[in-house]
Amino acid sequence: MTDIQVTHSDHGLGVVTPAGRLTMVSARALTEAVASLVDQGTSRVVVDLGETTFIDSSGLGALVAGLKRCRQAGGDLRIARPTAQVTAVLAMTNLDKVLTPRASVDEAF
Amino acid sequence: MSRLWLVRVVVVASALLALNYIGWRWVASVNWSVWWIAVPLVVAETYSVIDSLLFGLTSWRARRRPEPPPPVPDAAVDVFIATYNEPLALVQETARAAAAIRHPHRTWILDDGSRPELAAWAAQHGIGCIHRGADWTDRPRHAKAGNINNALMQTDGEFILILDADQVPDPEILERTLGYFEDERMALVQTPQYFVNVPDSDPLGSQAPLFYGPIQIGKDGWNAAFFCGSNAVIRREALMQLGVSRYAVELQDSVRQALRASRRVVRRARRTIDDPSLTELLTTIEQDAAHALRELQGGAGVADVTYEFGRRLREAERKVARADAELIAADLAAVGELAGAASDPAVGVPVLDPAALAEVIDRDWSAVGALAAVRELLDAVDVTRGHEAQPIMPLATISVTEDMATAMRLHAMGWRTAYHHEVLAHGLAPEDMPSMLTQRLRWAQGTVQVMLRENPLTQRGLSLAQRLMYFATMWSYLSGFAAVVYITAPILYLAFDVQPVTAYSLDFFARLVPFLLVNQLLFLVVGRGIPTWRGQQYSLALFPVWIASFTTAFNNVFRDRPLDFAVTPKEVGPDAGPRWDLVRPQLVAMGALLAASVAGIVRVALGDASVFGVSFNIVWVLLDLALLSVIVQAARYRGSTPRERQSA
Numbered sequence: 082m083t084d085i086q087v088t089h090s091d092h093g094l095g096v097v098t099p100a101g102r103l104t105m106v107s108a109r110a111l112t113e114a115v116a117s118l119v120d121q122g123t124s125r126v127v128v129d130l131g132e133t134t135f136i137d138s139s140g141l142g143a144l145v146a147g148l149k150r151c152r153q154a155g156g157d158l159r160i161a162r163p164t165a166q167v168t169a170v171l172a173m174t175n176l177d178k179v180l181t182p183r184a185s186v187d188e189a190f
Numbered sequence: 191m192s193r194l195w196l197v198r199v200v201v202v203a204s205a206l207l208a209l210n211y212i213g214w215r216w217v218a219s220v221n222w223s224v225w226w227i228a229v230p231l232v233v234a235e236t237y238s239v240i241d242s243l244l245f246g247l248t249s250w251r252a253r254r255r256p257e258p259p260p261p262v263p264d265a266a267v268d269v270f271i272a273t274y275n276e277p278l279a280l281v282q283e284t285a286r287a288a289a290a291i292r293h294p295h296r297t298w299i300l301d302d303g304s305r306p307e308l309a310a311w312a313a314q315h316g317i318g319c320i321h322r323g324a325d326w327t328d329r330p331r332h333a334k335a336g337n338i339n340n341a342l343m344q345t346d347g348e349f350i351l352i353l354d355a356d357q358v359p360d361p362e363i364l365e366r367t368l369g370y371f372e373d374e375r376m377a378l379v380q381t382p383q384y385f386v387n388v389p390d391s392d393p394l395g396s397q398a399p400l401f402y403g404p405i406q407i408g409k410d411g412w413n414a415a416f417f418c419g420s421n422a423v424i425r426r427e428a429l430m431q432l433g434v435s436r437y438a439v440e441l442q443d444s445v446r447q448a449l450r451a452s453r454r455v456v457r458r459a460r461r462t463i464d465d466p467s468l469t470e471l472l473t474t475i476e477q478d479a480a481h482a483l484r485e486l487q488g489g490a491g492v493a494d495v496t497y498e499f500g501r502r503l504r505e506a507e508r509k510v511a512r513a514d515a516e517l518i519a520a521d522l523a524a525v526g527e528l529a530g531a532a533s534d535p536a537v538g539v540p541v542l543d544p545a546a547l548a549e550v551i552d553r554d555w556s557a558v559g560a561l562a563a564v565r566e567l568l569d570a571v572d573v574t575r576g577h578e579a580q581p582i583m584p585l586a587t588i589s590v591t592e593d594m595a596t597a598m599r600l601h602a603m604g605w606r607t608a609y610h611h612e613v614l615a616h617g618l619a620p621e622d623m624p625s626m627l628t629q630r631l632r633w634a635q636g637t638v639q640v641m642l643r644e645n646p647l648t649q650r651g652l653s654l655a656q657r658l659m660y661f662a663t664m665w666s667y668l669s670g671f672a673a674v675v676y677i678t679a680p681i682l683y684l685a686f687d688v689q690p691v692t693a694y695s696l697d698f699f700a701r702l703v704p705f706l707l708v709n710q711l712l713f714l715v716v717g718r719g720i721p722t723w724r725g726q727q728y729s730l731a732l733f734p735v736w737i738a739s740f741t742t743a744f745n746n747v748f749r750d751r752p753l754d755f756a757v758t759p760k761e762v763g764p765d766a767g768p769r770w771d772l773v774r775p776q777l778v779a780m781g782a783l784l785a786a787s788v789a790g791i792v793r794v795a796l797g798d799a800s801v802f803g804v805s806f807n808i809v810w811v812l813l814d815l816a817l818l819s820v821i822v823q824a825a826r827y828r829g830s831t832p833r834e835r836q837s838a
Binding site for chain 2: 105
């Protein structure tokens with residue numbers, strides 16, 4: 082089961098932290114978490130993948146959907162601290178050529 | 191000796207005889223003095239020989255799969271029923287049967303017609319109903335592929351059974367197919383399409399026993415079983431991975447292209463502007479675009495690069511807001527046109543059309559216009575894919591037959607597919623010739639589109655055999671051109687004494703006849719007695735359809751013309767008598783063949799032609815007529831009363 086935590090950083094950023102497995106079962110929860118942040122006026126969002134043990138392509142799809150949502154509101158979505166499995170999946174699908182992972186949440190924006 | 195080895199012996203024999211015949215034809219028997227028909231004939235024959243060799247290759251590993259293992263009991267499955275405008279009763283029958291499938295699953299009706307009464311009915315029966323959301327308004331809908339892509343984003347089952355609205359599934363369809371997914375790289379399991387409303391004589395050639403039999407089994411032997419759009423189970427992860435990687439790759443290409451075009455637009459605008467502050471601004475933007483391109487080259491993420499460039503562009507736009515109002519109006523109109531060019535609704539690939547681009551670049555832009563054009567270029571290819579309803583499109587949208595293109599891309603990514611040769615759904619075929627013609631045209635157009643857009647012979651990631659398996663199907667749709675030659679050649683000989691072969695001699699028959707006989711033997715051995723005659727008839731008799739499919743698809747791919755795509759009608763229309771007008775070319779051909787035969791007999795009677803040559807050509811004509819005659823049967827066919835269908 083994935084636990085998706087949403088917090089706000091000091092710089093007005095939204096930080097979304099999916100812990101555990103981010104898969105087809107939990108992907109929509111991530112999309113919805115980003116969407117509700119944007120709806121509340123926070124369109125600059127970092128997805129902290131440091132606690133994400135496993136991601137599948139639906140999870141990646143949710144990241145792209147979140148990116149679209151933030152961009153449409155004039156903001157952006159960045160990803161940070163990917164684990165080894167997440168890094169491998171990003172590379173396999175070439176999505177790392179679109180979303181460059183950041184080393185930490187603080188460096189995201 | 192096993193059956194497969196018998197097949198292989200016949201394949202080798204057929205290939206050797208084919209090469210022996212066609213080699214001799216090219217080297218020793220082309221009558222060059224009438225090259226205008228001699229060359230087309232030998233080319234058409236070469237086409238047929240290649241077709242036969244590809245069929246031999248397909249048969250080489252045609253082995254039935256062993257029984258699949260039982261499915262994992264907790265595999266989560268979504269059943270999709272894709273519908274657009276089919277009658278409610280038809281959709282409901284399929285939906286009820288889908289809900290009654292034994293393996294645990296959720297059933298969804300994907301109603302592209304958004305019919306409220308269907309949604310209400312589904313709710314009453316505990317069946318889900320999915321419509322397109324607001325994101326799809328004013329954006330390319332991509333027909334069935336778009337419908338399924340939309341539903342993929344709203345569901346989460348690990349496996350998806352895709353059904354057309356008129357394909358009623360058996361209760362055991364999932365139990366019989368899910369087991370194949372024990373193989374973690376298995377992306378898709380296709381089962382046959384079988385039609386219940388077709389009499390045994392099958393005048394419209396609806397059943398495809400050769401395709402949903404030896405051909406799919408053979409392709410499966412090379413890990414190249416096709417996805418056919420319905421009656422197939424797909425692994426969600428495979429589709430999503432395909433969608434995400436296509437998104438990433440296409441985005442990089444199109445952003446690079448847009449940045450290069452932006453530089454050229456700005457450079458050109460700069461030349462026509464006198465105001466030094468504006469010139470300076472445009473120079474900055476041009477440098478920004480160049481910088482962005484370098485960053486991409488150096489491996490920076492597309493999202494970051496476009497974000498930064500977009501920010502600088504917005505700043506620049508604010509600064510030039512004071513420019514000439516009249517020029518702005520004219521330019522903004524042109525920008526609107528560009529928006530149209532940037533997203534081809536028929537294709538939806540976020541790649542800019544070069545012709546439209548050239549026009550845009552060659553315009554004399556004002557500073558505001560140039561910036562707006564750059565903005566439009568970037569928006570068209572932005573990471574959000576603003577011109578599309580959703581950024582990720584797992585099911586390919588490059589063709590009206592999205593299924594074939596999708597399977598080919600899955601294979602190229604290293605996924606496997608399986609063909610399960612057991613009828614597990616009962617469907618409805620078109621009931622009249624006009625609908626049948628529309629359907630065949632659509633399939634052929636789609637196949638040719640894929641061939642022209644993503645030629646399998648050059649796709650990286652596919653094995654040589656996989657490339658040839660896809661190519662074989664596309665190749666078979668070129669038969670219309672060969673058919674014209676096969677109809678014309680005997681007419682020219684019988685009526686006008688034009689002989690494209692140097693001699694209709696013993697040499698000729700000694701090479702041709704064994705090839706033809708062994709080729710038919712191959713069909714017999716591979717087909718195990720399934721009826722293949724209908725298929726052979728339609729391959730020749732629909733020659734105008736095949737030719738039209740090629741020319742329309744060519745114009746669509748290379749000249750951006752619409753295909754005039756139509757959804758296949760499933761119900762019989764009002765009775766208006768046989769539609770002879772739709773098969774006029776075939777009727778003209780039959781008339782000409784008959785007239786030429788009469789002319790040939792008269793010439794023999796007058797001692798003006800060889801008995802042997804005329805006899806051979808009349809046999810040829812009789813074969814042509816026997817093949818073409820199916821079209822008369824088809825035009826006169828009035829549909830059948832559907833047999834009772836099981837509804838659970």
